[in-house]
Amino acid sequence: MxxxxxxxxxxxxxxxxxxxxxxxxxxxxxxxxxxxxxxxxxxxxxxxxxxxxxxxxxxxxxxxxxxxxxxxxxxxxxxxxxxxxxxxxxxxxxxxxxxxxxxxxxxxxxxxxxxxxxxxxxxxxxxxxxxxxxxxxxxxxxxxxxxxxxxxxxxxxxxxxxxxxxxxxxxxxxxYEIEPSVFADVKAFMGDSSDGYPGVKGIGPKTALQLIQTYGSVEGVIDSLHELKPGQQKKIEENLEMLLLSKKLATIxxxxxxxxxxxxxxxxxxxxxxxxxxxxxxxxxxxxxxxxxxxx
Missing domain, CATH: 3.40.50.1010 (5'-nuclease)
Known part of the structure; x- marks a missing residue:
């Protein structure tokens, strides 16, 4: 405070x-x-x-x-x-x-x-x-x-x-109902068009935030892929490399x-x-x- x-x-x-x-x-x-x-x-x-x-x-x-x-x-x-x-x-x-x-x-x-x-x-x-x-x-x-x-x-x-x-x-x-320190994890999923990185195609801001609220981090989501809907699993698996790279780009x-x-x-x-x-x-x-x- x-x-x-x-x-x-x-x-x-x-x-x-x-x-x-x-x-x-x-x-x-x-x-x-x-x-x-x-x-x-x-x-x-x-x-x-x-x-x-x-x-x-x-x-x-x-x-x-x-x-x-x-x-x-x-x-x-x-x-x-x-x-x-x-x-x-x-x-x-x-x-x-x-x-x-x-x-x-x-x-x-x-x-x-x-x-x-x-x-x-x-x-x-x-x-x-x-x-x-x-x-x-x-x-x-x-x-x-x-x-x-x-x-x-x-x-x-x-x-x-x-x-x-x-x-x-x-x-x-x-x-946001998450810690500020994991806001970069949200950005990793949703991407940033102004910065030119796509994140995970097909996952928008609302879903990205929900994933981090539930699993805490990008790594937490990856470890729990089996719990996600088939469509979300597929999107993340197909864009896994970009997801991890996007987190590096988004993290200050x-x-x-x-x-x-x-x-x-x-x-x-x-x-x-x-x-x-x-x-x-x-x-x-x-x-x-x-x-x-x-x-x-």
């Missing part, structure tokens, strides 16, 4: 907020170009999202986690992993580095590792400090539900910059080595000098938003 006497870590899925912010305005042709003509709409929205979350959630510590390129260890496991996703629009290309730059300017610690996903960094940090701190994850990725614990909750982006769909450990138990890797201490994530105070630097760097909207939220 989360308590107020512990540090509160805010873990930000940087890429999720950057993409969300980019498409929220680019659909109207609004790119907020700087004096050099470079689009900044995604960056400005990302920073506004995080500043608002920081003001609402009052963390003591914060980390921003990033994907570092398209290729990860999951692509080595399965060529089709995320292969159906289009390349980012041209206007977004320069904003990846810009987002990390503005994050650094604001004193937020950026983390990313080639070959891993932001989810894996978030998961590793959540596991590392779950006994020392209360943790809030901000993202739009439902795969992160598997990270819920009594001290870790997830705020899923919903509308604008300040409305979230918040999941706690208790809410998940009430809705929570054992990354993190050579950092909790105090490295302390959030600094903002100053007029910093906000003036943001103005000079072409992030006037971000600077004005920061001023509106915090007394400098």
């Amino acid at each position: 989360q308590t107020t006497d512990k540090p509160h870590i805010l873990l930000i899925d940087g890429m999720a907020l950057l993409f969300r912010s980019f498409f929220a305005t680019s659909v109207f042709g609004q790119y907020f170009r700087n004096e050099h003509g470079v689009p900044t709409n995604g960056v400005q929205g990302f920073a506004r999202h995080v500043l608002t979350a920081k003001q609402m959630m009052q963390p003591t510590h914060m980390a921003v986690c990033w994907d570092m390129g398209m290729h990860t260890f999951r692509n080595d496991l399965f060529d089709g992993y995320k292969s159906n996703r289009p390349a980012p629009p041209e206007e977004m290309q320069p904003q990846f580095d810009m987002a990390k730059d503005i994050s650094k300017m604001l004193g937020w610690k950026n983390f990313g590792e080639i070959g891993m996903e932001a989810d894996d960094l978030i998961g590793s940090m959540a596991c590392k400090w779950q006994d020392e701190a209360n943790i809030t994850i901000v993202s739009g990725d439902k795969d992160l539900l598997q990270l819920l614990t009594p001290t870790t909750k997830i705020a899923f982006t919903k509308k604008g910059y300040s409305i979230y769909d918040e999941y706690t450990y208790k809410r998940f138990l009430d809705e 890797h929570c054992e990354m080595e993190l050579p950092i201490e909790l105090n490295d994530l302390l959030i600094p105070s903002y100053t007029n000098e910093l906000l003036e630097q943001l103005e000079q760097a072409g992030f006037g909207m971000t600077s004005r938003h920061a001023r509106s939220l915090y007394t400098i």
